[in-house]
Amino acid sequence: MADNGVLEVRDLHSFYGAAHVLHGVTLNVRRGEVVGLLGRNGMGKTTLIRSIMGLSPPMVREGKVTWNGEDMTALKPHDIAQRKIAIVPQGRRLYSSLSVTEHLTMLKNARSKEGWTVDKIFGLFPRLAERRHHRGNQLSGGERGMLAVGRALMIDPELILMDEPSEGLAPVMVQHLEAIVASLKQMNIGVLLVEQNLYSALEVADRVYILETGRIVHEGTSAELQKTPDVLMRYLGVH
Amino acid sequence: MSVFQLLNGMTFAALLFIVASGFTLIFGLLRIVNLAHGALYLLGGYIGLAVAQATGIYLLSGLAAMGGIALAGLVLDQTLLRWVKGYELRQVLLTLGVALVINDLTLVIWGGDTFSVPVPPELQGAASILGVTYPKFRLFVLAVGVATFLALWLMLNKTRLGALIRAGVDDAEMVEASGINIQRVFLLTFMLGAALAGLGGWLGGAFLTLYPSADSEILVFSMAVVIIGGRGSLVGAAVGSVLIGMLNTFGQVWFPELAYFVIFGPMAVLLAFRPLGLFGRAA
Numbered sequence: 001m002a003d004n005g006v007l008e009v010r011d012l013h014s015f016y017g018a019a020h021v022l023h024g025v026t027l028n029v030r031r032g033e034v035v036g037l038l039g040r041n042g043m044g045k046t047t048l049i050r051s052i053m054g055l056s057p058p059m060v061r062e063g064k065v066t067w068n069g070e071d072m073t074a075l076k077p078h079d080i081a082q083r084k085i086a087i088v089p090q091g092r093r094l095y096s097s098l099s100v101t102e103h104l105t106m107l108k109n110a111r112s113k114e115g116w117t118v119d120k121i122f123g124l125f126p127r128l129a130e131r132r133h134h135r136g137n138q139l140s141g142g143e144r145g146m147l148a149v150g151r152a153l154m155i156d157p158e159l160i161l162m163d164e165p166s167e168g169l170a171p172v173m174v175q176h177l178e179a180i181v182a183s184l185k186q187m188n189i190g191v192l193l194v195e196q197n198l199y200s201a202l203e204v205a206d207r208v209y210i211l212e213t214g215r216i217v218h219e220g221t222s223a224e225l226q227k228t229p230d231v232l233m234r235y236l237g238v239h
Numbered sequence: 240m241s242v243f244q245l246l247n248g249m250t251f252a253a254l255l256f257i258v259a260s261g262f263t264l265i266f267g268l269l270r271i272v273n274l275a276h277g278a279l280y281l282l283g284g285y286i287g288l289a290v291a292q293a294t295g296i297y298l299l300s301g302l303a304a305m306g307g308i309a310l311a312g313l314v315l316d317q318t319l320l321r322w323v324k325g326y327e328l329r330q331v332l333l334t335l336g337v338a339l340v341i342n343d344l345t346l347v348i349w350g351g352d353t354f355s356v357p358v359p360p361e362l363q364g365a366a367s368i369l370g371v372t373y374p375k376f377r378l379f380v381l382a383v384g385v386a387t388f389l390a391l392w393l394m395l396n397k398t399r400l401g402a403l404i405r406a407g408v409d410d411a412e413m414v415e416a417s418g419i420n421i422q423r424v425f426l427l428t429f430m431l432g433a434a435l436a437g438l439g440g441w442l443g444g445a446f447l448t449l450y451p452s453a454d455s456e457i458l459v460f461s462m463a464v465v466i467i468g469g470r471g472s473l474v475g476a477a478v479g480s481v482l483i484g485m486l487n488t489f490g491q492v493w494f495p496e497l498a499y500f501v502i503f504g505p506m507a508v509l510l511a512f513r514p515l516g517l518f519g520r521a522a
Contacts, residue, residue, distance in 0.1 A: 053416055055412060055415075055416060076415070076420075077412070077415045077416045078415050078416075078417075078418050078419055078420045078421070080416075081415075081416055081417055081418030081419075082418045086417070087416050087417075089413065089416070093410050093413045095405065095406040095409040095410060095413075096409055096520070097405045097406075097408065097409055098402055098405055098406055098409070102402045102405075102406075103406075105399065105402065106399055106402035106403050106406055106419075107417055107418065107419070109399075110399070136409075151417065152417075154417075155417060155418045
């Protein structure tokens with residue numbers, strides 16, 4: 001399949017040392033689509049994100065990750081990012097010795113006017129503009145989330161992998177985040193959204209997958225999932 | 240404390256800073272304790288010596304020392320260190336081995352005699368400063384040290400490459416996942432750090448002279464500077480250099496029998512209270 005902006009994960013097996021974490025995961029995300037990846041702690045969600053991004057560990061031993069039909073399994077993370085796949089990692093992982101502005105400028109030639117620029121990011125998140133001289137470790141939880149998204153946008157992504165973006169945020173900030181994810185969808189960016197916050201994910205996702213001990217045990221639309229309380233209870237422990 | 244001793248301390252600190260800043264850049268970003276840094280310093284001095292003797296052009300000998308050692312850094316990184324990436328103990332042992340090999344090579348080529356890199360007439364003799372008569376060359380080293388600090392500070396804080404290096408010190412994997420080939424940034428940093436060792440050797444070759452064990456002496460001082468200042472910190476390297484330069488100078492004057500203790504005693508005390516050094520941060 002060669003149409004544009006499709007991430008396909010096929011029968012992926014990932015290992016941490018001898019530990020077999022992902023047991024044949026298959027899923028796909030299209031441009032302009034928000035796909036939720038749900039599951040309890042330790043079920044392999046972050047392992048899957050790291051495997052897609054080419055980060056090591058884990059080791060991918062079997063299966064494939066393709067992007068627009070190209071096999072990315074052997075690519076290095078920077079090659080994958082250059083193919084316009086960005087990551088908003090768990091815990092944000094901002095740079096404590098860089099200012100807000102530097103987080104963005106380091107990724108692009110300052111004269112580049114193509115795609116996302118620092119000014120456009122500041123237009124999207126006015127709060128970051130006010131904090132432009134603050135360092136990564138001097139921001140509030142909400143600001144950290146905005147900067148992590150802004151940093152991801154600077155590579156002009158067609159797909160963003162978001163690992164628990166609502167983690168540690170106040171409810172009002174979670175709503176703001178949902179609005180951001182919705183606007184990414186409007187910009188025709190695909191989002192793979194890893195969440196433990198079920199309601200937030202169901203709010204914004206078009207489709208969801210549920211990961212249980214390294215296997216996809218459920219897939220369907222958000223609307224369907226909301227109507228199947230037994231699935232929610234069984235895999236996510238909510239009712 | 241006389242002005243003369245103060246200048247001795249500051250000029251030695253300047254030389255130490257040039258060498259130690261390269262050491263701390265490599266240690267901070269690449270997490271490599273490059274025990275060959277002293278050997279690169281010595282080799283840089285000998286390259287400077289050879290080029291100065293062959294051409295008589297002082298500036299050219301300096302550029303040759305920096306360029307030659309940057310190249311040596313490139314070869315070291317790409318041929319040997321690439322096989323032990325991520326294994327700290329292996330890196331330490333490997334670079335120690337490289338240090339021994341380089342040291343023996345210089346012994347074979349230049350012998351065990353003491354050499355001094357010839358300096359041009361403008362830098363010979365003495366100048367009058369702060370009421371004392373002081374060797375011009377040492378003042379030149381002080382000026383180069385200050386200029387090196389300023390240039391490195393501007394590079395690290397005001398350029399995109401500098402931002403990439405600092406981000407790499409904080410979280411190299413995240414930089415890589417943002418589309419930057421961090422290995423290339425690592426390599427550039429390694430070559431820059433090596434070039435600073437070469438620059439130090441060229442200056443030290445006239446300041447302290449060149450002899451077969453000069454490499455381990457400067458290495459021990461550089462390590463003390465980086466341990467005091469904190470891994471990867473440029474300001475830490477500057478402060479550490481001044482501290483070590485002063486302690487060494489005044490230690491030799493006041494407690495000549497205890498010269499090394501005067502340096503390493505305070506270093507041990509400092510480490511007891513600040514294990515990461517004055518400006519160091521947890522990785």
